[in-house]
Amino acid sequence: MNTCIDKIREIASRLLENKEVEKVIGFTNGTIPMATSPIVINSEQDVSKLVFNSSCGLNLANYIRNQKGKIAVIAKGCDSRNIITHIVENQAQRDQIHIIGVPCNGMINKKKIQALFDDDIIEFIEDGDTLKVKSSTKEETLNKTDYLRDNCSLCLHKNPIIYDDLAGDLVDEQTLDNAYPDVDKIEALDSNEKWQHFQELTQSCIRCYACKNACPICYCPTCFVDETSPQWVGKGQEKTDVDTFHFLRAFHCAGRCTDCGACVEACPMDINVRDFTRKLNKDSFEMFGWEAGLDITKRPPLDAYSPDDPNDFIK
Amino acid sequence: MKFITIDKKDWAKGIEKSRETYRLFGPVKEKNGFLIKSLDNDTLPDMEYTDSVMSAKSVMFPQSEKMLNASLDESQEGHHIMNRVDSDYSPQAVLGIRPFDAKAVQLVKLNFDTKDYRDPYWCDAYEATTFIGLGINKPGFYDFSTTAGSGPFEEDGLDVLLADMDDKYLAKILTDKGQAYVDACGFKTGADEKESQILLDVLKKEAENNIASQINTDQLKDKAILDLHDAPFWDDVAFSCINCGTCTYVCPTCWCFDIQDETKRKSTTRFRNWDTCMSSLFTLHTTGHNPRDSKTQRVKQRFMHKLKYFVDKYDQGTMCVGCGRCVKSCPVNIDIREVCNTMNAYEKQE
Amino acid sequence: MGNLLEHMGVERDRVHFSWISSAEATKFVDVVKDITAKVRAIGPNTKLVKDYS
Numbered sequence: 001m002n003t004c005i006d007k008i009r010e011i012a013s014r015l016l017e018n019k020e021v022e023k024v025i026g027f028t029n030g031t032i033p034m035a036t037s038p039i040v041i042n043s044e045q046d047v048s049k050l051v052f053n054s055s056c057g058l059n060l061a062n063y064i065r066n067q068k069g070k071i072a073v074i075a076k077g078c079d080s081r082n083i084i085t086h087i088v089e090n091q092a093q094r095d096q097i098h099i100i101g102v103p104c105n106g107m108i109n110k111k112k113i114q115a116l117f118d119d120d121i122i123e124f125i126e127d128g129d130t131l132k133v134k135s136s137t138k139e140e141t142l143n144k145t146d147y148l149r150d151n152c153s154l155c156l157h158k159n160p161i162i163y164d165d166l167a168g169d170l171v172d173e174q175t176l177d178n179a180y181p182d183v184d185k186i187e188a189l190d191s192n193e194k195w196q197h198f199q200e201l202t203q204s205c206i207r208c209y210a211c212k213n214a215c216p217i218c219y220c221p222t223c224f225v226d227e228t229s230p231q232w233v234g235k236g237q238e239k240t241d242v243d244t245f246h247f248l249r250a251f252h253c254a255g256r257c258t259d260c261g262a263c264v265e266a267c268p269m270d271i272n273v274r275d276f277t278r279k280l281n282k283d284s285f286e287m288f289g290w291e292a293g294l295d296i297t298k299r300p301p302l303d304a305y306s307p308d309d310p311n312d313f314i315k
Numbered sequence: 316m317k318f319i320t321i322d323k324k325d326w327a328k329g330i331e332k333s334r335e336t337y338r339l340f341g342p343v344k345e346k347n348g349f350l351i352k353s354l355d356n357d358t359l360p361d362m363e364y365t366d367s368v369m370s371a372k373s374v375m376f377p378q379s380e381k382m383l384n385a386s387l388d389e390s391q392e393g394h395h396i397m398n399r400v401d402s403d404y405s406p407q408a409v410l411g412i413r414p415f416d417a418k419a420v421q422l423v424k425l426n427f428d429t430k431d432y433r434d435p436y437w438c439d440a441y442e443a444t445t446f447i448g449l450g451i452n453k454p455g456f457y458d459f460s461t462t463a464g465s466g467p468f469e470e471d472g473l474d475v476l477l478a479d480m481d482d483k484y485l486a487k488i489l490t491d492k493g494q495a496y497v498d499a500c501g502f503k504t505g506a507d508e509k510e511s512q513i514l515l516d517v518l519k520k521e522a523e524n525n526i527a528s529q530i531n532t533d534q535l536k537d538k539a540i541l542d543l544h545d546a547p548f549w550d551d552v553a554f555s556c557i558n559c560g561t562c563t564y565v566c567p568t569c570w571c572f573d574i575q576d577e578t579k580r581k582s583t584t585r586f587r588n589w590d591t592c593m594s595s596l597f598t599l600h601t602t603g604h605n606p607r608d609s610k611t612q613r614v615k616q617r618f619m620h621k622l623k624y625f626v627d628k629y630d631q632g633t634m635c636v637g638c639g640r641c642v643k644s645c646p647v648n649i650d651i652r653e654v655c656n657t658m659n660a661y662e663k664q665e
Numbered sequence: 666m667g668n669l670l671e672h673m674g675v676e677r678d679r680v681h682f683s684w685i686s687s688a689e690a691t692k693f694v695d696v697v698k699d700i701t702a703k704v705r706a707i708g709p710n711t712k713l714v715k716d717y718s
Contacts, residue, residue, distance in 0.1 A: 031648060031650040031652070032643070032648065035648040037555050037647050037649070039554065039555065063555075111347070118365070119365055119453070120366075120456035120457065136456075183672075191671075191674050191676055192674065194673060195674025197674070198674060204345060204346070204347065204350070206560075208560040208561045208564050209560060209594075210557065210559035210560075214557050214559070214646055226594075234577060235575055235588050236586050236588050237379035237588075238716060239716075240714060240715040243673075243713060244713065247670075250669065251666060254669075265646065266557070266561075268368060268561045268564075268565060268644035268646075270346060270347030279669055280668075280669055283669075313667060313682055314682045314684055315682070315699075577717065579717040584717070
């Protein structure tokens with residue numbers, strides 16, 4: 001895929017040189033294979049530090065709140081939707097953010113690639129749609145399309161929804177007969193099997209909150225897990241407390257989640273926390289016809305009341 | 316030092332025999348990697364494991380630990396008086412622990428077992444534990460232990476050091492506790508001391524040569540604390556940090572905890588849970604004041620603690636043992652090696 | 666919320682929603698009776714129960 005990096009650097013350079021923005025938030029190369037790290041640059045001399053490739057799996061909309069002055073941010077399709085949500089929810093002003101939109105063909109599933117090897121990956125080279133991966137015992141050449149993250153393979157919004165500059169040609173959006181096969185799979189199980197699934201899912205959760213903190217829409221100054229008067233959720237490892245954290249966090253993101261996958265990307269224990277949020281995304285779509293972050297003039301369904309809201313479940 | 320060899324065919328039987336007197340912990344393969352866990356029933360430790368995502372610190376310092384409980388029922392005798400909970404401190408053994416994790420335990424001990432304070436929970440668990448270490452023939456990509464005060468075949472903190480020699484383990488028995496465990500397994504095939512040490516040294520050298528990553532720590536002690544504290548690079552280091560707890564939870568030397576009471580109806584329990592200095596609540600005072608309310612301050616504190624304050628206070632090198640778990644697991648790829656080298660090389664600009 | 670709990674394996678009939686004004690006392694009684702009967706029919710809940718022992 002054309003990684004758009006040259007255009008990104010060009011745009012960033014121009015914005016900083018002309019002092020149109022004070023900072024540009026993007027990604028830079030990591031210190032280990034398949035890693036990139038969010039970075040902020042404030043001088044055009046540093047634009048060469050910016051990179052953009054299929055390892056840029058985090059959501060930079062997470063870094064745009066509470067910034068002073070005007071900032072530019074690199075935004076993939078999903079990121080741009082989160083920026084719209086931020087603007088709708090008054091966490092950022094539209095004129096304060098200069099969006100460098102990047103049409104995206106998907107990010108790689110790093111854990112899936114590492115799982116092909118028994119030892120650590122020591123080299124990773126991305127060459128168009130081919131990935132060349134090496135450990136000290138073997139090499140693999142892979143097709144990127146076979147190793148996309150789950151959320152990227154189901155993505156319906158690869159192009160940024162709003163942008164001030166576009167860093168590449170728009171890519172074709174895909175159409176899917178079923179946008180929620182993973183949710184359907186769980187819905188088909190009976191109660192006990194569903195419970196088993198979720199028990200196993202959160203089995204190794206260490207309450208590090210990487211998922212919550214990587215999520216751009218989890219921005220409450222005091223998260224419900226940190227409240228003490230009253231304490232809603234225990235801080236220990238008791239299973240019900242762990243489940244409650246995940247369940248309740250998903251519910252706070254209901255109708256606002258863009259399935260950017262930053263939560264799964266951040267999790268050190270490889271937990272697919274999207275199993276919680278995807279169900280709510282599907283319900284939002286089916287019950288309210290709503291997908292987060294597509295329209296800067298509309299408020300999310302749990303934020304607003306309309307007499308047409310579905311209420312057949314209320315007696 | 317006594318050496319024995321353990322034929323791998325006899326390993327499982329010996330381990331099972333030791334269950335008569337020891338509870339066992341060791342590496343187990345989970346969905347996302349290896350974890351050091353309690354080995355229930357007939358589970359054997361996976362001695363072919365590469366690196367574990369979490370360290371062995373939870374053997375002595377569980378993530379969530381009951382400390383005290385009390386009855387709130389005023390009709391009961393002894394109500395509202397907290398008593399230590401009954402915990403199992405019978406002998407236990409951690410099998411296949413990595414040398415850097417064992418070294419980390421020794422560093423944590425400096426804090427939990429001092430002449431002024433002795434943490435009874437940690438210390439009782441530590442004293443019950445026998446550490447059966449497994450040398451790392453092929454250090455992982457993230458291992459930088461040789462420049463962080465440890466190494467793939469270091470013995471500090473171990474009771475027995477095992478070296479994997481394909482069809483057998485060469486075992487160096489370092490302490491009486493180690494001997495007791497070996498006896499409980501029934502392993503007794505002796506090996507020549509001199510030859511065994513030579514073999515071990517060869518393996519050690521080979522493993523150390525395969526360590527691909529280093530940090531520079533020689534200047535850390537001489538740097539002025541305030542110079543490092545006020546250095547301008549912290550904003551850059553901290554920018555991408557999302558203040559989760561991943562680095563602190565996977566780290567074998569991070570020891571911070573939070574104490575909480577949980578009460579239901581008429582009984583209450585006091586827990587100790589892992590805490591993280593990355594959390595904004597970490598230094599929140601009851602007055603509402605928070606001396607580290609900015610992300611940069613918290614990120615700086617973690618690295619200063621590991622690489623400067625500990626160095627100055629204990630004069631035993633850095634608090635980092637080079638296991639590389641934080642480097643591998645950090646969601647935004649903040650690399651302690653880079654930060655350490657930056658701190659080590661920092662010169663204040665006048 | 667009912668849907669997400671059901672998705673996790675908590676029986677749907679344990680969660681009920683109703684608009685009841687404080688002036689609708691009879692409706693309140695009816696709804697409570699209905700919910701009690703439905704939940705009792707499922708039996709004791711074992712999921713999402715915190716273990717305080």
